[in-house]
Amino acid sequence: GAVVSQHPSWVICKSGTSVKIECRSLDFQATTMFWYRQFPKQSLMLMATSNEGSKATYEQGVEKDKFLINHASLTLSTLTVTSAHPEDSSFYICSASSGSLNEQFFGPGTRLTVL
Amino acid sequence: RKEVEQDPGPFNVPEGATVAFNCTYSNSASQSFFWYRQDCRKEPKLLMSVYSSGNEDGRFTAQLNRASQYISLLIRDSKLSDSATYLCVVNSLGDMRFGAGTRLTVKP
Numbered sequence: 001g002a003v004v005s006q007h008p009s010w011v012i013c014k015s016g017t018s019v020k021i022e023c024r025s026l027d028f029q030a031t032t033m034f035w036y037r038q039f040p041k042q043s044l045m046l047m048a049t050s051n052e053g054s055k056a057t058y059e060q061g062v063e064k065d066k067f068l069i070n071h072a073s074l075t076l077s078t079l080t081v082t083s084a085h086p087e088d089s090s091f092y093i094c095s096a097s098s099g100s101l102n103e104q105f106f107g108p109g110t111r112l113t114v115l
Numbered sequence: 116r117k118e119v120e121q122d123p124g125p126f127n128v129p130e131g132a133t134v135a136f137n138c139t140y141s142n143s144a145s146q147s148f149f150w151y152r153q154d155c156r157k158e159p160k161l162l163m164s165v166y167s168s169g170n171e172d173g174r175f176t177a178q179l180n181r182a183s184q185y186i187s188l189l190i191r192d193s194k195l196s197d198s199a200t201y202l203c204v205v206n207s208l209g210d211m212r213f214g215a216g217t218r219l220t221v222k223p
Contacts, residue, residue: 042215044213
């Protein structure tokens with residue numbers, strides 16, 4: 001399958017700081033990238049969908065000003081958690097797809113801990 | 116009603132058993148379907164796509180029933196390494212919806 005990388009794999013930060021997570025498709029062009037969050041022992045929760053060159057579409061209840069998404073190229077999307085708080089601590093996973101009906105390939109995830 | 120529903124389990128089965136998972140979806144316009152597996156604290160990995168005619172990959176068989184709006188996954192001769200959470204995914208023009216997952220534990 002296609003390869004998607006995510007960086008960093010884990011991060012610990014102080015409350016109030018901003019954290020940037022990168023998601024890259026390494027061997028294909030990702031027209032669409034997705035950002036998910038997963039709390040322990042819970043299912044994946046879609047946060048937003050982003051298409052290259054356009055604004056992300058956020059799921060209901062996800063604050064777009066807090067979770068800034070940029071999808072500037074066909075191989076890179078970034079998620080910035082602004083003014084992070086302990087309740088933002090979670091496993092953030094991105095995925096990438098080369099077409100609207102195609103399967104998604106997931107990055108390895110980023111474990112965020114906010115102190 | 117959730118868009119994609121799965122029995123959360125857990126399913127605890129002995130090695131060699133056959134186990135089946137079902138998943139129902141609410142959007143009749145859904146176009147593509149997948150099963151993913153997720154190991155603890157890891158990202159989901161694509162297990163197989165699900166085609167209208169049904170498809171098989173080794174010990175795994177996936178079926179789609181559009182009329183009843185459900186998909187299924189059958190695992191034969193289960194192995195210890197099959198222990199994971201199995202996620203049903205339904206795609207409607209790029210709007211991917213995940214089920215909450217069914218947890219499987221295969222025991223010796």
